[in-house]
Amino acid sequence: MLKKLKRKFILITMTFITLILVCVITLLCLASYQRTKNDINNSLNFALYKYDDHPTLELDYSTKNLQNDNDPPPNMNSFTIITDDSNAILKLYSRNYQISDETSQNLVNSIQDKSQGILFEQNLAYKKNVKDNGYIYAFVDISIAKSNFISMLVTAILVAILSILAFLILTILLANWALRPVAQSWQQQKRFLADASHELKTPLTVILANTDLALIKKQDESKLKQSLQSIQSEALRMKKLVEDLLFLAKNDTQKENVLNSICNISDIALSCVLSFETIAFEKGIILESDIQENQLALGNENQFKQLISIFLDNATKYTPTGKKIHFTLKKKDNQILIIIHNEGSYIDKENIKHIFDRFYRCDPARKYQGGYGLGLSIANQIASNLKIKIDVSSEQKKGTTFTLWIPAK
Known part of the structure; x- marks a missing residue:
């Protein structure tokens, strides 16, 4: 189940x-592609209209710095061809691009019926405009832009793969931590x-055995009573578990507001201590108490009583014969302290x-008698309901101490 949940x-x-x-990388690639496309168009327009406005102008682009706000990117090398109406080359202007007259004529002849496009084999983008008595062709070298875009695309894919692997490792670690x-x-x-199966199996076996004995007609009254008492004892034990x-x-699914009345914690604590004195005496344990009178707190009387009883029950179970349990209730500042210390x-x-x-x-191994491992969990839940803080300390020679910090009224 856990493996399935983890997967x-x-x-x-x-x-x-x-x-x-994928969405982020796709957007980045689209943005880069659009930016490259715009740069190519700007370069084509620059190369095209530069000479369309000045038909007789000849410039040496290798010696002139033409970069300004309207210039194309520096890596966009270009050249412009002006032809007559029969596509015979009249002028050739080059910006850092070496090209022969023969190659220029072949390019013009290959695109004479198209106004704009890309020559992938030559890595050239082109644009064509009609002039008086001829045409003007602009060409831009896109090899660097193409190479840069492919490099960016490969880098983005590699980064995506590495990111996915990194996130996979982090997700596995997160899944282990979260689960x-x-x-x-x-x-x-x-x-x-x-444990519960074992605990329930034993009393059920006892109940069934005693029920069989009780059903035997020829049985004296004392044995019948003993069987019924045993049945009652085991049934009560199972009832407590349920x-x-x-x-x-109930507390997992519905948080109940129990801070609805003022309770005398001193009286509740005294009542609990008195009820456990007999149990402690029967086990040979000394139960000492020091309870400060008339200490009030906001909460629920039944839950306060259940909380204190759980800690006293826990102390009597785990205190060896001949040792002491010290129960203290006192006020400190705006807190009521209940301290349960058991020796041994x-x-x-x-x-x-x-x-x-x-x-x-x-x-x-259940070396000690009774219990299902639920008592302190219930105590912790009650403490949470009553806004009580619980501290625990234990020393091998001195024993274990539970301290309850209860907000005083």
């Missing part, structure tokens, strides 16, 4: 780039699906970068 991205991008380059988050998300989802997924999916657990820098990624687990 499609590169194909579409390169198609647009190639079309743009990296997609690839990471895809890998995380694949990993999650594998709820987490629905929450994330350590997250390396590489894992810290990803702990809020969806489906990510620092411990793929």
